[in-house]
Amino acid sequence: MTMLLNIEEIDVRYGRNHAVKDVSLNIADGEIVTVLGANGAGKSSLLKAIQGTVKSTNGSIIFKGENINRWSAPKRVQSGLVMVPEGRQIFISMTVEENLLMGAYSRKNVDVTNEIETIFERFPNLKERRNMSAAVLSGGEQQMLAISRALLARPTVIMLDEPSLGLSPILVKQLFELIKEINSEGLSILLVEQNTHMALQYADRGYVLELGNIVASGTPADLLADEKLAKAYLGGD
Numbered sequence: 001m002t003m004l005l006n007i008e009e010i011d012v013r014y015g016r017n018h019a020v021k022d023v024s025l026n027i028a029d030g031e032i033v034t035v036l037g038a039n040g041a042g043k044s045s046l047l048k049a050i051q052g053t054v055k056s057t058n059g060s061i062i063f064k065g066e067n068i069n070r071w072s073a074p075k076r077v078q079s080g081l082v083m084v085p086e087g088r089q090i091f092i093s094m095t096v097e098e099n100l101l102m103g104a105y106s107r108k109n110v111d112v113t114n115e116i117e118t119i120f121e122r123f124p125n126l127k128e129r130r131n132m133s134a135a136v137l138s139g140g141e142q143q144m145l146a147i148s149r150a151l152l153a154r155p156t157v158i159m160l161d162e163p164s165l166g167l168s169p170i171l172v173k174q175l176f177e178l179i180k181e182i183n184s185e186g187l188s189i190l191l192v193e194q195n196t197h198m199a200l201q202y203a204d205r206g207y208v209l210e211l212g213n214i215v216a217s218g219t220p221a222d223l224l225a226d227e228k229l230a231k232a233y234l235g236g237d
């Protein structure tokens with residue numbers, strides 16, 4: 001297996017708060033890997049460190065065989081490492097279509113008309129509202145828009161920070177089906193979730209983060225077989 005992304009022993013600190021401690025994880029080409037953990041475990045900090053929007057103080061981040069530690073966030077995006085942040089963060093002062101165009105910003109002068117039409121075919125709700133403010137979208141539609149916008153950056157790895165947060169069960173199911181679909185189209189996925197049941201249903205492998213430390217990792221079956229773990233983090237009983 002080719003490792004697409006290798007995170008080796010990275011740390012994130014906010015002053016005296018040591019949010020990510022010596023964390024190592026990897027993603028092979030074509031994998032869906034999930035990072036699970038309670039609120040405050042350090043999941044978002046880990047993703048931001050990988051994207052380069054917060055600084056990792058130790059260790060290394062190897063993407064496609066290259067050490068990208070010193071790369072800016074935009075350069076990481078350009079190289080194919082793209083995060084969809086928690087809370088979607090779409091631009092509500094822009095239209096749906098303008099939001100999509102922003103996703104292609106890193107690609108400089110590429111005509112994305114066809115790609116946008118393909119997205120509109122996949123999401124008729126977005127198409128109908130293409131010229132409306134993104135503020136009119138429901139939570140589920142906003143999440144689809146945020147993911148679509150990330151896809152327009154042409155990622156190799158897409159990192160999703162709690163995409164199912166606040167969505168109804170039907171939309172959560174649709175979201176995970178979309179994740180599976182884009183994965184089958186060749187994207188590797190790093191998925192941070194608190195919906196552990198769904199995440200383990202769709203992921204190839206998972207890691208459990210507790211107070212900044214990786215406390216377990218393995219296949220969904222491995223993780224679910226650990227009774228203590230299942231009880232503490234995976235909502236088992």
Ligand SMILES: Nc1ncnc2c1ncn2[C@@H]1O[C@H](COP(=O)(O)OP(=O)(O)O)[C@@H](O)[C@H]1O
Nearest residue numbers: 014017019037038039040041042043044045046
């Ligand atoms: N910008 C920040 N400044 C200071 N502390 C932060 C900041 N962001 C997160 N933290 C702290 O880092 C820890 C991990 O937070 P976070 O990565 O958001 O966890 P999670 O995404 O798992 O909920 C928490 O203790 C949180 O309070």
Ligand SMILES: [Mg+2]
Nearest residue numbers: 043044045086
């Ligand atoms: Mg978070």
